[in-house]
Amino acid sequence: MTTGDLVNIHPTELKFPFELKKQSSCSMQLTNKTDKVVAFKVKTTNPRKYCVRPNTGVVLPGDSCNVTVTMQAQKEAPLDMQCKDKFLVQSVVVSDGTTSKDVLAEMFHKEKGRVIEDFKLRVVYIPANPPSPVPEGSEEGNSPRISVNETGSLIDDVSRTLEETNEKSCEAWSMIYKLTEEKTSAIQQSQKLREELEMLRKESSLKQSGGHSLVLMLLVGLLGCVIGYILNRT
Structure with missing residues (x-):
């Protein structure tokens, strides 16, 4: 905390x-x-980079005022995360009844009989995502100790995982065996159908051969009758 005769500033x-x-x-x-x-005014060495709200105002006796400073998004990180920007907070006693709208730049001009307090604050960058702290009781380069309860829980988790893996493996083998049986049955049925089809083809061929022989015999007999009839007439 920075302490002056007029105001305290934190941090x-x-x-x-x-x-x-x-x-x-x-x-x-x-x-x-x-x-x-007390009236105050906040200045910075880099006004384009920062937005201060409020940058001027008044603080009543014994009262406090919060000032928010917003840094614009940066495209590059400075070397070693060091920042040279600074802020200046000026404060001065004003007459009773003065409001924030009444604060003027002339109030902070140093003149005879007017006391103006100046406080300088520097800017510090801190990582947005700091690394996790090293657990107590562990030395650098060594892994933290694992308690007995944590070890037992880890063993239970591993056992449960192995059981689930075995169950899934059994289900997979059962599915493979079932598919193999279905494939074998399908092959056998296909072979049986082929044999039946071959038998049907043979029977059809025999029937066709028998039909041709009968027709031929009828034609020969008919031809013999015709020839005999002709010979008898002559």
Whole structure:
């Protein structure tokens, strides 16, 4: 906390969680230590990079005011995550009844008989996703110890996984055996159908051969009758 005769400012550094292409915000609190109305103004060395709300205002006696500072999304990370930007908070006693709308830049001009307090705050970047802390009791380079309960739970999980794997394997073999039997049955039925079809073809051939012989015999007999009739007439 930065302490002056007029206001206290907390924190003393503006810490922004830094992440590329994302806005980041932090806040500071100004507390009026006096029994008079105090006006304040917030400045920065890089106004295009930061947005301060409110950047001016008044704090009533014994009261506090929160100021939010938003850093615009950055396309590149600075070297070693170091930032040279700074903020300046100025405060001055004003007359009773002064409101935030009445605060003017001229109020912070240093003149004879006017006391203006200046507080400088630097900007600090912190990783948006800091690494997980090392568990207590573990040394660097060594894995953390596993308790007996955790070991038993791990064994139960492995056993359960193996049982599920065995059940799935049995189901798979049963399905393969069933499909093999169905395939064998289909092959046998196909072979039987082929044999029956071959027998039908042979029977059809025999019937056709017998029919031709009978017709031939009838023709020969008829021809013999005709020849005999002719010979008898002659």
